[in-house]
Amino acid sequence: MPELPEVETVCRALAPFVTDQTFAAARVHWARTVEPHDPAGFVATIPGKRVLSVSRRAKLIVFELSDDLVLTTHLRMTGNLRFIGVDSEPEIAPQQHLRLEFDFESGDALHFYDARKFGRVRLYSSAEWAGYQSTAFGPEPLDPALDGRTFAAMLQSRKRQVKPLLLDQTFIAGIGNIYADESLFKARIHPLQPASTISTRKARELHQAIVETLEAAIANHGTTLRNYRSALGEAGENQRELLVYGAAKDAPCPRCGTKLRKIVVGQRGTTFCPRCQPMR
């Protein structure tokens, strides 16, 4: 599923193609994709709006539009935002699950596909967006301002189990199930370890693991396990780097050979090594 590296990859692919383009029309094929907007109102707002920039915040793709508007896309589990050039071959577009489409005045198009219909596309005023994003999301893990010392202090001030905390977007933005498991494994921290009991040294190791894991995944254009594709339809390559996430049942730890354990944490499948990641 798309997490920070996948969303970043989509943004980077999309930006050169859609920046400075002006929307001509939008069509909604699944009303809940634009929830809580009324589809007719959403569609009526789009024509004439120009894309000023494309960026990422947490797991959201953020289109800054003219007239002080912001359009955001959350891919959730199976969303796929696809750029369809006016000259591209028809088969570049997936044949199924088209939920929302935008036309540009140039004849290019932007399609939103989503098999499971969890993805959401929303409009905000610039002011609304600024307020929302500052309360809904914690710091960006790759922001240089978030150093190891700051991260350690953040962790140690919370009593929750560390994995649910990493998945909490108000605590830190953009980490999902894959990169949480990978980072905890690299830092050798048990997913259920109460955050406040993690030493400063271990917290710094976790910060380092998160940064390295996310940066490597971005360099590999994201992890494609099943559905994820970039805005140009390309699969990522980071799946071959995964150490524990999605490991087969009874698979050995890649570090020590102990049988990996699979538990459920906060409704999510969690794979870890009981020997490398002991509860302290």
Add this chain to the structure above:
DNA sequence: ACACTGCCCTGCGAGC
């Protein structure tokens, strides 16, 4: 502040 449940959804793989 935190834990827990249920909901939204459909494709896929396991099991029979």
Add this chain to the structure above:
DNA sequence: TGCTCGCAGGGCAGTG
């Protein structure tokens, strides 16, 4: 081969 069924899970609302 063809069927049923359980699982995958990010975010959110609701409850305790």
